[in-house]
Amino acid sequence: MAVYTQVSDAQLAAFLGQYDIGRLVSCKGIAEGVENSNFLLQTEQGMFILTLYEKRVAAHDLPFFIGLMDHLAHKGFVCPLPVRMKNGDALGELSGRPAAIVTFLEGMGVKEPSADHCRMAGETLARLHLAGEEFAIRRKNALDPSGWRPLAQNAGARADAVEPGLAALIADEMAFHDAHWPTDLPTGVIHADFFKDNVFFLNDALSGVIDFYFACNDMFAYDLAITVNAWCFDGALRFESDKAKAMIEGYQSVRMLGDAEKLAFGTLCRGAALRFLLTRLNDWLDVPTGALVMPHDPKEFSERLRFFRDNSIDRLMGLV
Numbered sequence: 338m339a340v341y342t343q344v345s346d347a348q349l350a351a352f353l354g355q356y357d358i359g360r361l362v363s364c365k366g367i368a369e370g371v372e373n374s375n376f377l378l379q380t381e382q383g384m385f386i387l388t389l390y391e392k393r394v395a396a397h398d399l400p401f402f403i404g405l406m407d408h409l410a411h412k413g414f415v416c417p418l419p420v421r422m423k424n425g426d427a428l429g430e431l432s433g434r435p436a437a438i439v440t441f442l443e444g445m446g447v448k449e450p451s452a453d454h455c456r457m458a459g460e461t462l463a464r465l466h467l468a469g470e471e472f473a474i475r476r477k478n479a480l481d482p483s484g485w486r487p488l489a490q491n492a493g494a495r496a497d498a499v500e501p502g503l504a505a506l507i508a509d510e511m512a513f514h515d516a517h518w519p520t521d522l523p524t525g526v527i528h529a530d531f532f533k534d535n536v537f538f539l540n541d542a543l544s545g546v547i548d549f550y551f552a553c554n555d556m557f558a559y560d561l562a563i564t565v566n567a568w569c570f571d572g573a574l575r576f577e578s579d580k581a582k583a584m585i586e587g588y589q590s591v592r593m594l595g596d597a598e599k600l601a602f603g604t605l606c607r608g609a610a611l612r613f614l615l616t617r618l619n620d621w622l623d624v625p626t627g628a629l630v631m632p633h634d635p636k637e638f639s640e641r642l643r644f645f646r647d648n649s650i651d652r653l654m655g656l657v
């Protein structure tokens with residue numbers, strides 16, 4: 338359960354007094370998620386999500402995240418809409434944390450997606466890339482290869498206690514990406530955490546996308562590589578090429594990949610696996626005292642990383 342910061346009844350009442358969303362009926366901590374503290378609010382006017390932004394979200398990035406959800410929603414992309422206070426602000430402070438309320442989206446993530454789910458996810462990711470085109474605020478990816486280094490250093494030799502040989506694997510991969518990470522691919526606004534829990538389905542149709550708190554400007558194809566990592570391995574961590582093919586076809590039905598993007602795709606998948614291995618490893622090693630959170634297993638991504646390091650995936654994914 339991800340609730341890092343507790344909120345007293347009095348603090349919540351004072352915070353909600355700034356909004357025009359009706360009287361509070363209930364407020365429950367949300368079990369899913371690992372980044373921020375999330376609460377489901379039921380008011381006389383319906384359901385809302387209250388988020389208190391935690392350690393990995395820098396306060397100066399919040400206007401980007403809030404503005405992006407506003408921008409995408411107004412472009413017809415289904416995502417949460419930030420709720421404005423009576424004074425017009427969408428961002429406030431609660432329990433010493435920056436906080437916001439967004440609209441509640443119907444639907445839920447699928448744990449075991451079919452190839453069809455993957456196709457829809459690919460299409461929707463490409464739509465997001467196009468819908469983000471005119472968004473004016475920019476945000477550098479804090480978790481690009483330069484952001485991986487401090488995470489690798491913080492874990493250091495402690496990585497081997499999680500999995501023998503992990504520290505050396507990470508060091509080798511960092512060196513590989515220092516030499517091979519592409520820098521000349523098409524860029525724009527990317528979601529950067531398009532995982533199965535962040536993409537909702539209702540009656541087998543994709544109903545919306547949440548969790549824009551890693552969104553940034555970076556390579557479109559890297560976003561697709563993150564999504565392939567997240568959706569296209571089974572429970573035993575075997576790569577499912579039919580799902581990856583369907584996802585890439587879905588993506589290309591909206592936005593074609595260029596030759597350079599296809600050529601770099603294996604490296605991008607390998608880097609995406611390293612990026613999630615590193616954040617998970619740091620969370621695993623350094624759980625904040627008193628936090629109600631179930632950290633994700635880093636080993637799920639060391640396995641993916643080895644797969645992408647050891648296999649040429651172009652043919653498996655229908656890229657050649």
Ligand SMILES: Nc1ncnc2c1ncn2[C@@H]1O[C@H](COP(=O)(O)OP(=O)(O)O)[C@@H](O)[C@H]1O
Nearest residue numbers: 367369370371372373386417440441442547548
């Ligand atoms: N706008 C929303 N509508 C419906 N449910 C939401 C919404 N935002 C978050 N949730 C619920 O809260 C959970 C955690 O949200 P998420 O943004 O993924 O958290 P975190 O960023 O802390 O990891 C989601 O899995 C979902 O169940």
Ligand SMILES: N[C@@H](CCOP(=O)(O)O)C(=O)O
Nearest residue numbers: 370371372530532548613633
């Ligand atoms: N998707 C990331 C962690 C971020 O969690 P989310 O609940 O915000 O998607 C991972 O699986 O490591």
